[in-house]
Each structure stands twice: as C-alpha cells, then as structure tokens.
Amino acid sequence: MTTSDPTRQRQRQVTSVSDSGIAVFNSLERFRLFDDTVSLDKTLMVVTINGGIEATVDLTHRRMGPGQVMVLRGAHVIKGIVQSPDFEGFFIIVENNRIDDMLPMYPYMASCILYFKDRPIITAEPDEIESLKIIYSLFTRSTGSRLPYHRMMVNSLCEVLFYETLGLYTSRMNRTNKQPSRREELLSKFISLVEKNFMKERTVLFYAKKMCLSPKHLSTVIKEVSGRPAGDWIDSQVILKAKMLLRNTGMSVQEISDTLNFTNQSFFGKYFKQKTGMSPRAFRSNPDAEPQQ
Numbered sequence: 001m002t003t004s005d006p007t008r009q010r011q012r013q014v015t016s017v018s019d020s021g022i023a024v025f026n027s028l029e030r031f032r033l034f035d036d037t038v039s040l041d042k043t044l045m046v047v048t049i050n051g052g053i054e055a056t057v058d059l060t061h062r063r064m065g066p067g068q069v070m071v072l073r074g075a076h077v078i079k080g081i082v083q084s085p086d087f088e089g090f091f092i093i094v095e096n097n098r099i100d101d102m103l104p105m106y107p108y109m110a111s112c113i114l115y116f117k118d119r120p121i122i123t124a125e126p127d128e129i130e131s132l133k134i135i136y137s138l139f140t141r142s143t144g145s146r147l148p149y150h151r152m153m154v155n156s157l158c159e160v161l162f163y164e165t166l167g168l169y170t171s172r173m174n175r176t177n178k179q180p181s182r183r184e185e186l187l188s189k190f191i192s193l194v195e196k197n198f199m200k201e202r203t204v205l206f207y208a209k210k211m212c213l214s215p216k217h218l219s220t221v222i223k224e225v226s227g228r229p230a231g232d233w234i235d236s237q238v239i240l241k242a243k244m245l246l247r248n249t250g251m252s253v254q255e256i257s258d259t260l261n262f263t264n265q266s267f268f269g270k271y272f273k274q275k276t277g278m279s280p281r282a283f284r285s286n287p288d289a290e291p292q293q
Helices: 006-012 096-102 106-118 126-142 150-173 182-197 204-210 215-226 230-248 253-259 265-276 280-285
Strands: 016-019 022-025 038-040 042-050 053-057 060-064 068-073 076-083 088-095 121-123
Touching: 022 126, 042 126, 060 068, 068 126, 068 150, 088 126, 088 150, 121 150, 126 150, 182 204, 182 215, 182 230, 204 215, 204 230, 215 230, 230 253, 230 265, 230 280, 253 265, 253 280, 265 280
Parallel strands: none
Antiparallel strands: 016 022, 022 088, 038 076, 042 068, 042 088, 053 060, 053 076, 068 121
C-alpha cells in the first residue's frame, strides 16, 4: 500500500494568507492580481514542485517546470500568467519597501539584481526546494497571526527567504563566465560608491561627478539596469542606517542627525518622515512599527 506524502496533500489545498506587505498562496485561483497585465512593483517568488507555470514577462515568454524557482523584483511587466492543472507549488509576494526596510542589501545585491532581471528562472536541487517549502510553511503559519511581535517574526522570515534565494542565485552566477556589460559595471561602481559615501553625500550629482558622468545619464542607466532610480538607492541606504541607529543604539536623534551629516535635527526628522511615514522618535518608541519606505 502506498503512503501519500502529507506535504503534497497540504500543497493541493488552495490556501492564501496575507499580512501587511506580504502575501503567500499556492494557487492563482485565490489570488487575482495576475488576471490582467500587471506592472510589477513588488518582489515575486514562484516555486514549482510539480506541473508548471507560463507567462509573458517583459515581452518574453517564460515557462517554469517542476523543481524551478523564479524571482522578479519590480520593474517587470507580467501578462497572461497561467498554471497547469497539475500545478503544485507556491507564490510569495513581498512589497519592496518591506525588503528595503529590513535588509542591508548594498554589499550583496548589485550583481544579483542583474542576474534576477535577465535570468529569472533557475532549476533548484531537491534539497533546495525542500528548504523553500519550509520557509513557505512558516510564512503561512506566521502571517495573519495576532500574537505579540508577529510582524517581527514575519520580518525575520523575509530575511531568511532573502538570503536563501540570494544563495541560490549566487551559486548559479558563479557557474557562469559571462562578462558584465558596461552598464552593469556602472551599477556596481555606483552602489560601491554609495556604500562608502552615503553618510556624507546624498545627491546624485556627487556620485555622477565621481563617475565622470552627467547626473541625467547616471540616473537613466541606474533606473534601466536596476529598476530603481539612483536617488532611491541613496535614500534607502541612509534610511536603513538611521533605523539601525535608532533601534540599536542609545544615540539621541540629534546625534544621529549629526552622524548622517544632516544640517540640523529638524531637517533629519522631516527627511526621515517623508521617506518612512514616521518621525524618528515614533519609530524608536514602537518596536513593532512598519514604516512605509
């Protein structure tokens, strides 16, 4: 007598769970976002265990088969996404601001953004698929919970998912010898400069001069290659550092303002609130806050 796999039995049940900025589901039947053409402004992960998924992504037809993973991070257009009748797998959608808010991306993300953009589908090993299934299962248990600190738990799961996925794509990147294009090299150089100088310099003009480019040309290249404006990359790093200092040090708001080279505390406060929807003090006083960066 054959014993059925309980994991596969659960996977056949149509489930959909959402939390602020995050949605997890295992069938398109319960999630209608992709009924029409969608200009994606979120990070989407699709994992196929059995069956398949087909869609047109940026005018290119894509097909996923069993044991494959696809990650799309914003700046993509998806049309006509359908799943096969025997599809088993899951989808995880995360608002980009949730990821940007939680993760120190700069030293790690530049080359992987390029890889995600041009090669969104990879074939995973069985043990890699099992790891992603565990993360998905934890998401379905944690999202929607009303336990204290559940948002922080979900944030931690986002970190696990991010680094697990980053590892998958990085391992595939390391197997190729493809030379980066000139535009890809500019993105990597820009991000490296931002990481070194963001605590003192927040203008695109500064980085354009460093790279011997016009601000307009630099902004165009960064937007086209990464899907994010150059100013967003700078602001995200500044806000990430500010949040870290607010949450993890005893520094006063004035001291943080000085550290990040703002003219005064008032200007820093307005900048922080404009980018996050919260004042620095409100962010510090609420450990379960979810700024809207």
